[in-house]
Amino acid sequence: MTEARAPTRIQQKNRAAILDAALEVFSSQGFRGATVDEIAAAAGLSKPNLLYYFPSKEAIHAALLEQLLDTWLDPLRALDPAGDPLEEILDYMRRKLQMARDLPRESRLFANEIVQGAPRIHAVLSSDLKALVDEKASVIAAWSDAGRIARVHPYHLIFSIWSLTQHYADFDVQVRAVLGDEDPFAAAPEFMETLYRRLLSPA
Amino acid sequence: MTEARAPTRIQQKNRAAILDAALEVFSSQGFRGATVDEIAAAAGLSKPNLLYYFPSKEAIHAALLEQLLDTWLDPLRALDPAGDPLEEILDYMRRKLQMARDLPRESRLFANEIVQGAPRIHAVLSSDLKALVDEKASVIAAWSDAGRIARVHPYHLIFSIWSLTQHYADFDVQVRAVLGDEDPFAAAPEFMETLYRRLLSPA
DNA sequence: GTTTGATTTGACCAAAAGGTCAAACTCACG
DNA sequence: CGTGAGTTTGACCTTTTGGTCAAATCAAAC
Numbered sequence: 001m002t003e004a005r006a007p008t009r010i011q012q013k014n015r016a017a018i019l020d021a022a023l024e025v026f027s028s029q030g031f032r033g034a035t036v037d038e039i040a041a042a043a044g045l046s047k048p049n050l051l052y053y054f055p056s057k058e059a060i061h062a063a064l065l066e067q068l069l070d071t072w073l074d075p076l077r078a079l080d081p082a083g084d085p086l087e088e089i090l091d092y093m094r095r096k097l098q099m100a101r102d103l104p105r106e107s108r109l110f111a112n113e114i115v116q117g118a119p120r121i122h123a124v125l126s127s128d129l130k131a132l133v134d135e136k137a138s139v140i141a142a143w144s145d146a147g148r149i150a151r152v153h154p155y156h157l158i159f160s161i162w163s164l165t166q167h168y169a170d171f172d173v174q175v176r177a178v179l180g181d182e183d184p185f186a187a188a189p190e191f192m193e194t195l196y197r198r199l200l201s202p203a
Numbered sequence: 204m205t206e207a208r209a210p211t212r213i214q215q216k217n218r219a220a221i222l223d224a225a226l227e228v229f230s231s232q233g234f235r236g237a238t239v240d241e242i243a244a245a246a247g248l249s250k251p252n253l254l255y256y257f258p259s260k261e262a263i264h265a266a267l268l269e270q271l272l273d274t275w276l277d278p279l280r281a282l283d284p285a286g287d288p289l290e291e292i293l294d295y296m297r298r299k300l301q302m303a304r305d306l307p308r309e310s311r312l313f314a315n316e317i318v319q320g321a322p323r324i325h326a327v328l329s330s331d332l333k334a335l336v337d338e339k340a341s342v343i344a345a346w347s348d349a350g351r352i353a354r355v356h357p358y359h360l361i362f363s364i365w366s367l368t369q370h371y372a373d374f375d376v377q378v379r380a381v382l383g384d385e386d387p388f389a390a391a392p393e394f395m396e397t398l399y400r401r402l403l404s405p406a
Numbered sequence: 407g408t409t410t411g412a413t414t415t416g417a418c419c420a421a422a423a424g425g426t427c428a429a430a431c432t433c434a435c436g
Numbered sequence: 437c438g439t440g441a442g443t444t445t446g447a448c449c450t451t452t453t454g455g456t457c458a459a460a461t462c463a464a465a466c
Binding site for chain 3: 437438439440441442443444445446447448449450451452453454455456457458459460461462463464465466
């Protein structure tokens with residue numbers, strides 16, 4: 001039994017700096033494109049010093065992804081079967097859009113991982129993520145059955161919320177290139193609210 | 204003046220093999236994550252042989268992107284100001300969805316490039332792409348003004364079509380992990396058609 | 407069938423990459 | 437203020453990477 005020692009102040013500070021730097025680098029280069037030197041430099045540490053805190057590049061990436069997965073699924077977990085159907089779904093969409101605005105690097109970290117085939121989180125996707133989506137999709141299906149929202153394919157509804165919201169974080173440069181000066185997040189919330197109101201309002 | 208020689212049969216075959224292999228590798232690893240050895244192996248050539256056809260890794264990537272950009276924008280170019288508004292937009296969405304199904308590697312190549320900040324195509328995005336979107340957005344705005352479709356933000360409408368359709372190519376592994384056996388493209392077309400009909404039908 | 411240009415390759419380089427290690431340095435606490 | 441644990445670093449190692457080059461091989465037009 002190895003005794004888990006309490007982390008020192010320096011440890012806390014440096015591990016946090018490393019994770020923040022790694023988020024920056026991994027999210028903009030992907031796993032293979034990122035280098036330990038780059039992360040170390042961004043964290044203000046030498047490479048050997050960084051490797052004193054994490055045993056390998058893999059380990060840093062794994063720590064980031066693990067810590068993030070929970071946060072990432074929180075908005076969907078909060079979808080309340082007892083709430084008002086349309087408002088619940090709109091709130092879910094709003095929370096996701098908020099996350100795209102506030103945590104774009106985190107969004108791009110996932111985007112990189114998944115576009116590249118999710119080699120490191122595939123198992124979690126088909127277990128935890130699938131289980132959560134299955135659960136919430138059946139809630140939405142029940143709302144449709146009860147005539148409380150229009151009938152839609154619940155899984156594709158959820159995919160649409162993912163794709164629309166994350167698009168603003170993941171494809172930020174493209175969106176900004178097209179919009180010019182206009183802030184993407186100025187009109188996005190209203191657009192999406194309109195979209196889902198029209199899609200889901202019971203006929 | 205260097206005379207442009209006609210490519211030999213071998214040149215045609217090998218350049219095509221290289222571009223295909225490079226598409227495979229770049230789209231699943233990003234630019235920095237891809238290696239010349241990997242591309243050469245996938246093309247069935249030795250590394251020096253590959254570098255006989257393209258001067259550098261950069262050059263292969265550039266050739267791929269350039270060749271692809273046109274194809275990628277074709278569906279939007281085809282949006283006809285003289286056509287029926289709702290059907291034109293639905294057709295545009297269908298063409299994009301078709302491309303996500305038929306050309307997922309191409310979609311992921313762009314996704315990687317853009318998620319990683321589009322360092323190599325930023326200029327094209329804010330010139331050619333912006334110009335095209337500006338043009339088509341004003342067509343859509345005119346349709347709204349004429350009351351032929353419901354009022355929506357035309358730019359965000361276009362973004363929504365991009366994100367929804369490309370999601371099925373770019374996040375394929377995630378979609379499949381959640382859906383299990385179900386084919387994503389079975390229900391997607393109907394879902395999206397419903398979505399845009401409800402969003403755009405004139406009030 | 408020979409010759410000339412096109413193609414292919416093995417051997418090689420320099421730089422960059424992930425990672426190790428022993429020695430040096432710092433810090434907190436008794 | 438000394439000491440042991442916690443921290444940092446320069447030097448180093450191996451592998452991988454993008455790229456070069458001269459020599460060898462091949463194809464096809466004459």
